[in-house]
Amino acid sequence: QVQLQESGPGLVKPSETLSLTCGVSGSSTSSGHYWGWIRQPPGKGLEWIASVSHFGTNYYNPSLKSRVTLSIDTSNNQFSLNLNSVTAADTAVYFCARLLRLGSLDLYFDYWGHGTLVTVSS
Amino acid sequence: EVVLTQSPATLSLSPGERATLSCRASQSVGPYLAWFQQKPGQAPRLLIYQASTRATGIPARFSGSGSGTDFTLTITSLEPEDFAVYYCQSRNNWPPEFTFGPGTKVEIK
Numbered sequence: 525q526v527q528l529q530e531s532g533p534g535l536v537k538p539s540e541t542l543s544l545t546c547g548v549s550g551s552s553t554s555s556g557h558y559w560g561w562i563r564q565p566p567g568k569g570l571e572w573i574a575s576v577s578h579f580g581t582n583y584y585n586p587s588l589k590s591r592v593t594l595s596i597d598t599s600n601n602q603f604s605l606n607l608n609s610v611t612a613a614d615t616a617v618y619f620c621a622r623l624l625r626l627g628s629l630d631l632y633f634d635y636w637g638h639g640t641l642v643t644v645s646s
Numbered sequence: 647e648v649v650l651t652q653s654p655a656t657l658s659l660s661p662g663e664r665a666t667l668s669c670r671a672s673q674s675v676g677p678y679l680a681w682f683q684q685k686p687g688q689a690p691r692l693l694i695y696q697a698s699t700r701a702t703g704i705p706a707r708f709s710g711s712g713s714g715t716d717f718t719l720t721i722t723s724l725e726p727e728d729f730a731v732y733y734c735q736s737r738n739n740w741p742p743e744f745t746f747g748p749g750t751k752v753e754i755k
Contacts, residue, residue, distance in 0.1 A: 560744075570682075570690065570733055572744035583741045586647070619689055626696070631742055632680050633735070634701065636689035 526550040528620050528637035535643050536614075542607040542642055546620030547600075551635070554578055554598040558623035558631055561594070561605045563616040564639070571616075575623060575631075576603055610644045617641050648672055648736055650747035658755040665721040667750045669734035674714045681710055681719045682733045684749075690733060694719065721752075729754050 532544035546559070553559060560575035574584045576594045584592055593606040607614060617639040624634040649672040659665055669679065677697045682690035692701040694710035697717055707722045721728055734747040 558742075562746075569748050570684075570735075570746040572746065575742065575744070583743065585743065624695070629737075629739060629742065630678060630696070631737065631744075632692060632695040633682075633690070633744075634692050634695075636691075639689050 526622060526635040528622065528635060530618060530620050530637045530640040532640065532642070534641060535645065536610055537646050538611055538644055539609055542610050542614060542618075542644070543604065544618055544620070544640065544642070545602055545604045546637060547602045548622070549601070551622060552598075553596055553601050553603060556625055558625060559596065559603045560621050560623055560633065562619045562621060562633070562636075563614075564619070565613075565616045573605065573607075573618075612644050615642065615644045647743065648675055648738055648745045650734055650736060650745055652732075652734060652747040652750045654750060655748070656751045656753060658753050659724055660755045661724050661726055663724050665719075665724055665728070665752055667719040667721075667732055667752075669712075669717040669719070669747050671715045671717075671736055675736040677713050678736055679710075679712070679717050680735045681708075682735060683728075683730050684733065685730045693732075724752070728752065 527549045529547045561573040582594045596603040619639045620637045621633040622635040623631045653668045679697045681694040684690040698710045731749045737744045
């Protein structure tokens with residue numbers, strides 16, 4: 525049973541850095557899967573943030589690229605997101621997810637964490 | 647960048663009725679399209695990938711079709727647990743940048 529669990533602060537001050545970690549069980553971050561982060565502002569739709577491959581190659585949403593850092597820790601079977609210079613617009617539920625890889629370009633978010641609400645406020 | 651539009655925004659139906667949801671891409675995405683179901687307070691659940699392949703454990707009343715720019719999710723007979731928001735999702739060819747549609751809410755009439 526694949527399970528993902530987000531962890532990190534629920535409240536971040538404006539201009540500071542949002543840091544989240546996704547712990548993975550039932551699947552290995554050193555396998556051929558990709559891993560990603562998606563967010564959802566309250567009452568709104570889904571926005572992909574970034575993804576990382578098992579060998580550490582990162583892919584970013586162009587609108588967030590300048591503020592995002594991703595890393596993968598295969599020894600602890602987890603991956604992390606840093607989003608700097610946050611504003612109220614970054615308030616959202618943040619989901620981590622596994623990407624099922626069926627081919628080099630054939631990737632689908634098949635397992636998701638429950639999500640964690642991060643509020644940006646002073 | 648691929649832009650996805652979904653219609654209708656809201657679909658009001660009764661249990662037992664057929665639901666037909668549409669997703670249109672701004673450029674061809676081939677067969678690389680997925681559908682997700684999301685209920686309040688929950689993470690999205692993968693229903694369909696590669697436009698028409700049901701994910702593990704998804705009931706047969708859910709089916710997907712289409713290729714290129716026009717896609718459809720059909721729920722043949724709505725069960726009470728099917729009332730939710732449905733998102734389509736695709737990506738650019740390279741690098742893999744992922745896009746979600748704005749969603750269709752299927753509500754009880």
